[in-house]
Amino acid sequence: GENVEQHPSTLSVQEGDSAVIKCTYSDSASNYFPWYKQELGKGPQLIIDIRSNVGEKKDQRIAVTLNKTAKHFSLHITETQPEDSAVYFCAASHEDDYKLSFGAGTTVTVRA
Amino acid sequence: EAGVAQSPRYKIIEKRQSVAFWCNPISGHATLYWYQQILGQGPKLLIQFQNNGVVDDSQLPKDRFSAERLKGVDSTLKIQPAKLEDSAVYLCASSRGTGELFFGEGSRLTVL
Numbered sequence: 001g002e003n004v005e006q007h008p009s010t011l012s013v014q015e016g017d018s019a020v021i022k023c024t025y026s027d028s029a030s031n032y033f034p035w036y037k038q039e040l041g042k043g044p045q046l047i048i049d050i051r052s053n054v055g056e057k058k059d060q061r062i063a064v065t066l067n068k069t070a071k072h073f074s075l076h077i078t079e080t081q082p083e084d085s086a087v088y089f090c091a092a093s094h095e096d097d098y099k100l101s102f103g104a105g106t107t108v109t110v111r112a
Numbered sequence: 113e114a115g116v117a118q119s120p121r122y123k124i125i126e127k128r129q130s131v132a133f134w135c136n137p138i139s140g141h142a143t144l145y146w147y148q149q150i151l152g153q154g155p156k157l158l159i160q161f162q163n164n165g166v167v168d169d170s171q172l173p174k175d176r177f178s179a180e181r182l183k184g185v186d187s188t189l190k191i192q193p194a195k196l197e198d199s200a201v202y203l204c205a206s207s208r209g210t211g212e213l214f215f216g217e218g219s220r221l222t223v224l
Contacts, residue, residue, distance in 0.1 A: 004154075032211055034213075041217065043116070043205070043215030043216050043218055044155065044203075044213075044215050045215070049211060089154050089155070091154075095211070097160070097168070098143070098209070098211055098213070099157055099167075099168055100155075100157065100213065102154030102156070103154050104152075104153055104154050105152075105154050
């Protein structure tokens, strides 16, 4: 099955700085890569996703890049704000079934 | 649009007891997932339903876990008998099949 590794496990940044989280996956057949944000006591919520026919996708302060050859993808958050503090999960799956395999998560803390 | 509803939010039981969790997905979502999230880890897929049929239950410990989806809408996940290592948050998610999973707030199980 799919194995997703995520780094770093914790990340502390100054407000206004950028945050980068990196993930690798093992199954070359995976072609759907979402990122979820989980706040304390809540379920994960999709913030952005990318499909294998695209190398980069942006949505305001959030961007995701995908390198299918190297089997890795990254989340970039620019101009971080206190409300960006949360646990972020990367995931991978095939578009046939969307059975997501999640990484272990990154706890992001934005210091005011 | 109402979100995914789960109950109970919290449950504490002794090992070898049984417990059941209930999920009501977003109206019209054909696909329903149960994930197990152990503290400090990413969600792990237990079972996926498409309408009232099981798509994948390969990660479900069938000697103690069971799940059903009645009439293709609500779902229940049961654990009997519970073990200490079953302590986790059980997340239910639903999807209309385009990729995005909508998660409930989860049911936190503590097994003593």
